[in-house]
Amino acid sequence: MKPYVQPAAVLAALSFLIASGHAPATTQPRAAVAVPVREHIPRRLSPSMSQVPKRSETPKEHRWVLEDLYANQAAWDAEYAKVKHLTKEIAGFQGKLKDAETIARCFALEDDLSLLAERLYVYANMSHHEDTAEPKFQALSEKSKKLSVEVNEALSFITPEILAFSEDELRKLIADPTLNKYKRTLEEMLREKPHILSKNEEALLAQVGNVSQAPSTIFSMMNNADMKFPKVKNDKGEEVELSHGRYIQFLESRNAEVRRDAFKAMYDTYGKWKNTLAATLSANVTKNLFYAKARHHSSALEMSLYGDNIPQSVYDNLIGTIHEHLPLMHRYMALRKKLLKVDELHMYDLFTPLVEEFDLDIPYEQATKTVYDSLAPLGDDYRKVLKEGFDNGWIDIYENEGKRSGAYSWGAFGTHPYVLLNHKDNLNSMFTLAHEMGHALHSYYSDGNNEYRDAQYTIFLAEVASTLNEALLMDYLLNKSTDPKEKMYLLTYYADQFRTTVFRQTMFAEFEKIIHAKAEEGEALTPQELSSIYYDLNLKYYGDGMVVDKDIEMEWARIPHFYTSFYVYKYATGFSAATSFAKQILDEGKPAVDRYLGFLKSGGSDYSINILKKAGVDMSSPEPIRQAMSVFEGLITEMEKLTDGK
Known part of the structure; x- marks a missing residue:
């Protein structure tokens, strides 16, 4: 259990999450967490802003202050030289880890060494993200990536040498007061020992690593580079080439024919490649089965949960509890059908706005005030830190030429967190601000209350703090709203978060579980089998009240997350845990707030499931998911009241 995670892999994961349009969170250093990519409505430009400004034209007050990491390039260079020296120094321990003191x-x-390398990497890459076309920081980013590889190589001997101890010897090391500060590291090594192979076997598995990426690489190339879609007519009757980026825009059309044609064109295209895509997904499943067997795990699912020490019951509990509440989803579909005033509700109707676009023009200054006000339930201390972030250079606010797209929270242990935005004056951007500041304050409290090794929280926990902020912001806006049209707009926005983040991601998680179980039983994952499983799940989740179009059976072929297996369930558990926290905070007040702040301060000092349980959210039980579902039911009820008589 090394304290340093190679940052190059972090940014690759971050890029994948941003590109795929899902909420993620990644294993960082210091919470490099992607926000769900929402529809980006261009910020209204003033007459003096007819185009996106260059970085040099961005006012200082709109930029983050990276000088808090390094005052200048000379300071970065000096620390870089120090890391190069320390990589040689730590090599002196190789072969000598024989006693507790050493x-x-x-x-x-x-x-x-890890902390300094992390700081160097974070600074170089955040500088690069300010303007990705700037050669100076392109070079610095590459230099930091190469250094991170060197550091990981320099540290690679530590875990194998310690794991060479017998189980009894490891237990003695854990009990030795000299190593008290590193007790959790050693306990984690002991836990993982049964799944660590011999030195030669580990070397062989490392060599297989590049080959094992083939299914994901092939899918990505097909999906992003080689897949070509036909032209379809837009709302103006113009023929436009369909693409991944335009697909949701077509499904948001008020014209049912436009939606249907885009839907059919998308899945007809995937259908033509069904045999290749099934072979690719099947190969990825086979890879997972190989690693599970090689590392002595009972199943691919058990292996994937093992890293975070999550019992399989948590995964199964999510699916089972959502099954109990599928009638709520069916009820929401009936309401969607009523609001859209259609005789039949189809799969291509799921992204169509239920109400006319409500124009909420929210300048950044107003967004920060609203977010600040909405988080009052979290107490004065939380909001004091929040205001510090707003006022003291934590945030890079607006888009500029060459700036990295999307949004994230990042930073390095020992300094405050940072947030990258591409803010627009709309509702989505205000929620993005709340979301990313949730990540930032999680890192702030975690870093401030833990040693370096224990400060890093897991992916399983990462989305809880960000989503809780969104839940409190939504509650604030709903209570404040007096305009029925605005209220319906907000209710719809929130209800669709439940549909896409809880129900849809759980359906994905169930699909992954089924196909891996079938493969483990020796069954072939043919395109017909994959399509049949996927279609039946859509029937179950969406119910008899809507038409589950046959075309949807090919949707499995376009979901990139199926190549990061057993990951998507974390979206649903994170959202459910956050909703449960929000409900407790709003219902109980200070006792729940104290528990929640304790959660933020815990970082990664214990296993994720235990940290949540101590704070009052037991994900091994159905209760948090049931609490989330009660909130969803309340939204539907409120929407039904507003639509009575319509």
Whole structure:
């Protein structure tokens, strides 16, 4: 359990999450967390802003202050040289980790080296993200990536040497006061020991690593580069080439014919490649089965949950509890059908706005005030830190030429977190601000209350703090709204978050579980089998009240997350845990707030499931998901009241 995670892999994951349009969170250093990519409505330009400004034209007050990491390039260069020296120094421990005192000194040096390398990497890449076309920071980013590889190589001997101890010897090390600071690291090594192979076997698995990426790489190339879609007519009757980016825009059309034609064109295209795509997904499943067997896990699912020490019952509990509440989804579909005033509700009607676009023009200054006001239930201390972030250079606010798209929270241990935005004056951007500041404050409290090794929280926890902020913001806006049209717009916005983040991601999780189980039983994952499983799940989740079009059976072929297996369930559990926290905070007040702040301060000092449980959210039970479903039911009820008589 090393304290340093290679940042190059982090940014690759971050890029994948941003590109795929899902909420993620990644294993960081310091919470490099992607926001769900919402529809980006261009910020209204003033006469003096007829085009996106260059970075040099961006006012200082709209930029983050990276000088809080390094005052200048010379300071970065000096620390870079120090890391190069420390990589040579730590090599002196190789072959000598024989006793508690030596191991403690090695761990201490490992922490120093890891933290400095993290800071160098974070600064270089955030500088690069300010203007990705700037050659100076392109070079600095590449330099930091190469350094991160060197650091990981320099540290790679530590875990194998310690795991060479017998189980009894490891337990003695864990009990040794000299290593008390590193007790959790050693306990985690002991837990993982049964699944760590011999040195030669580990070397062989490492070599297989590049080959194992083939299914994901092939899918990505097909999906993003080679897949060509036909032209379809837009709302103006113009023939426009369909693309991944335009697809949702077509499904949001008020014209049912436009929606239907785009839907059919999308899945007809995937259908032509069904055999290749089924072979690719099947190969990815086979890869998972290989690793599970090689590492002595009972199943691919058990292996995927093992890293975070999540019991399989949590995964199964999510699916089972959502099954109990599918009537709510069916009820929401009936309401959608009524609001759209259609005789039949089809799969291509799921993204059509239920109400006319409500023009909420929200300048950044107003967004920060609204977010600040909405988080009053979290107490004065939380909002004091929030205001510090708003006022003191944590946030890079607006788009500029060459700036990285999307939004994230990042930073390095020992300094405040940072947030990258591409703010527009609309509702989506205000929720993005609340979301990313949730991540930022999670990192702030985690770093401020833990040693470096224990400060890093897991992906399983990452989305809880961000989604809770969104839940409190939504509650605030709904209570404040007096305009029925605005209220319906907000209710619709929130209800669709439940549909897409809880129900849809759980359906994806169930699909993954089924296909892996079938493969483990020796069954072939043919395109017909994959399509049949996927179609039946859509029937179950959406119900008899809508037409589950046959074309949807090919949707499995276009979901990139199926190549990061057993990941999507974390969206649903994170959203449910956050909704449960929000409900407790609004219902109970200070006792629930204290528990929640304790959660933020826990970082990664214990296993994720335990941290949540101590804070009052037990994800091994159905209760948090049921609490989330009660909130969803309340939204539907409120929407039904507003539509009575219509």
